Amino acid sequence: MKKKNISIIIRTYNEEKWIGACLESVFRQDCQDFEAIKVDNKSTDQTLLKARKYPVKIISIDAFLPGKAINLGIR
Numbered sequence: 258m259k260k261k262n263i264s265i266i267i268r269t270y271n272e273e274k275w276i277g278a279c280l281e282s283v284f285r286q287d288c289q290d291f292e293a294i295k296v297d298n299k300s301t302d303q304t305l306l307k308a309r310k311y312p313v314k315i316i317s318i319d320a321f322l323p324g325k326a327i328n329l330g331i332r
Contacts, residue, residue, distance in 0.1 A: 263291035266330035270298040270321055273307060280311045296326040 265283055269276060276295075283293055293313040297305060298321035308315060316329055 265293045267295045268326045269304050271300045271302045273302040273304045276304050277307045294330045296330045
C-alpha cells in the first residue's frame with residue numbers, strides 16, 4: 258500500500274455535534290492523498306459512531322493532553 262503524503266490529525270472529546278461536518282469537509286477535498294487520524298479521549302457521546310462512517314484511523318487515549326494527543330496521532 259502506498260504511503261500517504263498528508264496526515265490529518267483530529268483530536269476529539271465528545272464532539273458529536275461537529276465531527277460529522279468536520280470529516281465530511283475533510284473527505285470532500287479535491288486532494289485525496291491523505292490519511293485521517295482521530296485521537297479520541299474516551300468520548301461518551303456519539304462521536305465515535307459518527308466518525309466510524311468515514312475511513313478514519315481511530316486512536317483512543319485515557320488522559321487528554323493536547324500535545325500528547327497530537328504526538329500519538331503522528332506516531
